[in-house]
Amino acid sequence: SQKIEQNSEALNIQEGxxxxxxxxxxxxxxxxxxxxxxxxxxxxxxxxxxxxNEKEKRKERLKVTFDTTLKQSxxxxxxxxxxxSATYLCAPSYNQGGKLIFGQxxxxxxxx
Amino acid sequence: DxxxxxxxxxxxxxxxxxxxxxxxxxxxxxxxxxxxxKSSQAPKLLFHYYDKDFNNEADTPDNxxxxxxxxxxxxxxxxxxxxxxxxxxxxxxxxxxxxxxxxPQHFGDGTRLSIL
Numbered sequence: 507s508q509k510i511e512q513n514s515e516a517l518n519i520q521e522g523x524x525x526x527x528x529x530x531x532x533x534x535x536x537x538x539x540x541x542x543x544x545x546x547x548x549x550x551x552x553x554x555x556x557x558x559n560e561k562e563k564r565k566e567r568l569k570v571t572f573d574t575t576l577k578q579s580x581x582x583x584x585x586x587x588x589x590x591s592a593t594y595l596c597a598p599s600y601n602q603g604g605k606l607i608f609g610q611x612x613x614x615x616x617x618x
Numbered sequence: 619d620x621x622x623x624x625x626x627x628x629x630x631x632x633x634x635x636x637x638x639x640x641x642x643x644x645x646x647x648x649x650x651x652x653x654x655x656k657s658s659q660a661p662k663l664l665f666h667y668y669d670k671d672f673n674n675e676a677d678t679p680d681n682x683x684x685x686x687x688x689x690x691x692x693x694x695x696x697x698x699x700x701x702x703x704x705x706x707x708x709x710x711x712x713x714x715x716x717x718x719x720x721x722p723q724h725f726g727d728g729t730r731l732s733i734l
Binding site: 605 | 622651658659660661662663666708710720722723724726727730
């Protein structure tokens with residue numbers, strides 16, 4: 507079965523730096539991959555979606571890359587702010603409208 | 619604002635006592651999902667509805683049931699909660715994938731279930 511791995515250790519960075527979070531998957535490539543943000547005690551909130559034929563997607567300070575050779579997606583937050591502190595979940599899907607398989611998330615802490 | 623609302627936010631029940639969690643949506647989405655999320659773990663899909671079609675995950679225990687009486691509402695019933703069922707339960711919706719593939723999911727803020 508598919509396995510989704512995100513850094514289990516929390517990522518601590520200084521305000522203004524770029525945060526880079528990693529999502530690795532096993533076996534075959536997903537049709538698309540989504541990234542979500544989850545704050546403590548809240549539901550996940552959708553951030554970005556990238557399709558298997560796309561290398562990169564951007565939205566304001568956010569950038570997602572998708573490397574099917576490495577079986578990896580990277581999620582970048584540039585000019586990070588303390589308000590970006592949260593857990594970030596990656597969620598591949600293996601068909602166009604299908605179910606998502608969530609990673610366990612990486613907790614990001616941005617210090618002022 | 620259109621949204622997904624879960625009630626209650628916190629639910630305490632006794633071991634073995636049936637409990638029902640509810641979810642409503644104003645997005646008019648065809649697809650509704652129920653996830654279980656334990657502390658520091660990934661949300662785990664329990665089942666989903668595509669309109670009225672119910673789709674159970676293979677590893678969802680029989681103890682968990684669901685009802686969707688109409689487009690707007692969906693319920694999660696836990697028939698005999700055990701201590702291992704203490705978790706956050708998340709409801710999510712998405713648009714009809716047949717008309718609009720690659721749809722994000724919209725989540726409620728969850729119900730945190732405690733078992734005494």
